[in-house]
Amino acid sequence: RQRQMCIRDRGEETGEGAGRMIAAGALDGADAFVMFHYATDMPFGMAVHQGQASAMVGGMTIQVHGKASHWCEADKGVDAVYGASRVVEALHKLNESYRGKGPCLVGAGTVHGGEYANIIADQVEIKGTVRACFEEDFKELIERLRMVLKQAEEESGTKIELQFPKPPVLPFSNDAGYTQAAEHLGREIFGKRFFMEGEDELFLSGDNAYRYFQKVPGIFLVFLAAPEHANPLHHPKFQLDEEILPYSVEMLCRLLKRMQEYR
Numbered sequence: 001r002q003r004q005m006c007i008r009d010r011g012e013e014t015g016e017g018a019g020r021m022i023a024a025g026a027l028d029g030a031d032a033f034v035m036f037h038y039a040t041d042m043p044f045g046m047a048v049h050q051g052q053a054s055a056m057v058g059g060m061t062i063q064v065h066g067k068a069s070h071w072c073e074a075d076k077g078v079d080a081v082y083g084a085s086r087v088v089e090a091l092h093k094l095n096e097s098y099r100g101k102g103p104c105l106v107g108a109g110t111v112h113g114g115e116y117a118n119i120i121a122d123q124v125e126i127k128g129t130v131r132a133c134f135e136e137d138f139k140e141l142i143e144r145l146r147m148v149l150k151q152a153e154e155e156s157g158t159k160i161e162l163q164f165p166k167p168p169v170l171p172f173s174n175d176a177g178y179t180q181a182a183e184h185l186g187r188e189i190f191g192k193r194f195f196m197e198g199e200d201e202l203f204l205s206g207d208n209a210y211r212y213f214q215k216v217p218g219i220f221l222v223f224l225a226a227p228e229h230a231n232p233l234h235h236p237k238f239q240l241d242e243e244i245l246p247y248s249v250e251m252l253c254r255l256l257k258r259m260q261e262y263r
Contacts, residue, residue, distance in 0.1 A: 018208040022212070031216060034221065034256065035207075035212070036252065038224075038240050039226075040231065040233065041226060041230070044226075044244055045193030045224040046189070046193065046223050046251065047195040047196075047224060048195075048222065049220070050179055050198055052171055052172070052173045052174075052199060053220045054171050054205060054206055054207050054210065056132050057168060058167075059127070060130055060145075061162075061163045062084075062087055062127075062160060063123065063160070064124040064126070064156075064158050064160050065160070066122045068119055069119070072118075074120065078156075078157050079120050079156070080158055081120075081124055083156035084111060084113060086156050087149065087152050088126070090148040090149065091106050091107065091108055091128070091145075094106055094141070098144060100134065102132070102133035102134050103204050104134075104137040105141075106130050106145055109127055110125075113125060130145070131206065132204075138168070170210045172209065172213035175218060175219055185255055189250055223251075224244070227241045
């Protein structure tokens with residue numbers, strides 16, 4: 001069983017939302033917090049991770065520099081589009097060849113470059129993500145990424161620069177006591193549709209809420225609510241099965257009342 005969750009929002013990789021809320025006093029006087037998410041990869045139910053509950057995520061920018069020239073004088077130019085194509089191919093090969101401790105990947109989400117069809121592009125910008133459930137895989141992927149980019153640079157004759165504009169989103173872990181409380185209540189409310197997930201079931205979703213976990217203990221709950229024809233999270237036609245709503249509200253209310261017992 002695999003959970004399919006994707007990037008929450010722009011704040012996931014910038015930390016802006018969480019950082020601003022903390023600066024504004026959102027956690028002042030707080031002893032703990034609960035965060036939750038709805039997912040549509042499975043029908044009605046609830047899941048919580050025991051221990052680590054998120055991945056490490058970093059946004060990357062790759063600049064490919066060539067030399068502009070008219071295509072009728074192609075020998076005078078260096079094709080940044082070709083260099084970018086070697087980069088994208090290298091990313092896919094890296095994902096196919098690297099086997100880490102847990103799920104991990106490097107992916108390109110946008111490619112922008114060139115101005116005119118009859119001109120060799122002198123620059124292409126690729127933006128993407130590095131994701132790993134474990135920090136050692138994250139660091140190793142970046143080292144291997146630097147090596148494959150160097151090779152793409154040599155093969156294409158371009159100059160390739162790798163940048164990480166923001167610090168990475170760090171993993172966070174659920175508080176052990178609150179996880180115990182969530183399991184007890186989850187089994188009461190959801191029965192066999194409650195799932196306790198372990199380290200081997202981590203998925204590549206990151207969240208800037210790690211900043212909250214650094215300040216106070218907390219727990220992350222996932223409510224499963226796939227309708228008959230489910231679209232993934234952040235799809236423009238995303239919908240959830242609203243049958244989950246009263247159950248999730250009951251879970252949250254009862255958990256908040258009992259958290260004091262498990263501190």
